[in-house]
Amino acid sequence: MEINSLFPPSLATPDHIVLAEELGFKSAWIYDVPVSFADTGITLAAAAARTKSIRLGVSVFTPHLRHLTMNAALIAHLATIAPGRFDAAIGAGFSSAAYLARKPAKWAEIEEYVTALRTLLAGGEVDWEGAVVSLMHSPVTGITFPVEVPLWIAAHGPKGYATARRLGAGVITNTRHGHNPVPIDGLCALTFGGTVLDEGETYDSPRVIEAAGPNAAMALHLGEQGPLAGTDEARGYAQAIAAVDVRRQHLETHRGHLIDFNKLDRPFVTGEVIRRGSRSGTALEIATQLRRMEEAGATAVFYQPGGPDIPRELRAFREAAELRHQIPALPVPEPAADQEVQHA
Template sequence: MEFCIGSCAKIDEVGWARQAEDLGASHFGVGEGPLLFSDPYQYLALAARETSTIKLGTWVTNPLTRIPPVTANSIATLNALAPGRTFLGIGTANNALRSMGHRPATIHELDTALDTTRGLLAGERVTQDWLGQRREIEFLDKQGHWYNLDDPIDVWMSAGGPRGFAVAAKHADYMTYCLGPNPEMIGVVRRELDKAVAEAGRPPGSVKLVALSWFYRLRDGETWEDGIDNGFGSGPISSCITNAGFMNAHVDELGEGIVKASTDAATAYIGDPTAADAPHYLETWAKYLRGLDPVHRPLITKELVDYWCLYGSPDDLLEKTQLMREAGCDMVSVFLSNPFTATRDIADIGSSILARV
């Protein structure tokens, strides 16, 4: 079974990738945030040297903090260290841009960047508009001395909404979407993705759906509250933020209750940046993916935890994983929202899920 584990890039914790490989995960990805985490490509280069089978990639980079030729070079260089087991995860960016006080990339910018990046990785000469100039570019090493363009590099795309689905259907091999063990939500996303793939003229199943969930294995006597306090923290609110627009567009199918609950949590988390007492964006992001920020604790209800999180006893975790696959997910993934408990959580994923499928 394909299963991906993701984390923030933490340069002194390359052992996470090796641990994930040893326990049977098929993919390991690291996030990018220039002001937040270690550099992902330095992490992945080290991880490539310490692993042999697991696929490694960005989860995710974006088209603004790194222009397409730089992204193409970085991932092709990694592909020289880990031939055939490299993937490029890319999206519009949330934390990477917002933590610097800037907007994320537009869907058009992402689409254009992927046209350039995929063309370069295919060894083509492409045209790039940059700095007000339109120029032809291509990789100049035709012998493979400096990077690897021979082994294929899968593209993973993270973006929601109709335009995001269309770009994923055009470019991606995998589309990552924040999903929990809810068949209705998974079914709607699966249907919309398949529709976009058909409209893009690609064969059915060309784009695999990867569910991104937040994880915690409950110990004896623990409850859902312990999952928040000791595990995924504010993770489910991130799912609310990324899904609010899509859910409101499909409220008739998903139900007004969960759509309103998710929208309200997202709104409360982000707040009004124009308000006079709004916190500075650097303060807002200072505790991102570092465990639970107590300020957010009242926003995370059992309804949201049940909807967005993969949590419970080992039997619960296995059952929910199987449910998600049966509902339409080609791959289940977990992003570890707390680097201080990542080693524990990877071990729990291994014993509760990967060793039992």
């Protein structure tokens, strides 16, 4: 199982990707939410120029944020400057759609979108929104076709998994959104957010709250559909967001999403929210989680570090990941029914 990294991009992310390569992470992907994070293309271009072997990627491109040709052109450019080491994930969109007060794309749209992307990257033309479109880069630009890029589908339920199977694509998923740790055969990557606790450290310690809190806050946003269902914190957050002007709820819910606290999140991010809403734990506990994922069939884990000291988080997680090789084989739990939840 590959140990990979995943970042909500900031201006410091290229530095962190360089470190991830030095530490032995196989891939470094970033989120694509341009109204909230540093620019996707600029961040990965900077990282590509400073790295040699680590794979780079985006998770996820969605139909909402840019025209089909704009995403295809960005993929072509990044794949050209990082030859043989660029991946692109496509998803229905949760956060990215919510920022625009829109609903996630339907899976039929995603299937059509991926098919069109593949055609454009192969150098072909497609009928899109009433027009014939293509990528028309002259060889003088340095970008030539076809462009070969592995495509992944971000999915968290049976409809998304079925779409990935039909497209012959890998799946990247967040197991906190459903019950089955590995939903399909083949390439399946699991996201992993949290912090490695130091010896004697508790879930409610200031460092742990700062490092894991932004990721755990996502569980507050999921409410009764997430791992905090039925808790006082989830109910309190639901009441707080309900008090916001309905025209701004989509903004305030996702302000700082996955990278920082916002004023609505912070009062409800407790040690219990960290424990239940993230995958934080001791090095041995995290190693055990990773060993269980590996034995269940996961082909990769994407770790998202958080807080003010990203280098510390990367180093600690990489060390914990190595411990999994020292853990005896673990029984794989029986899977429960799938749960369909969208997330960008």
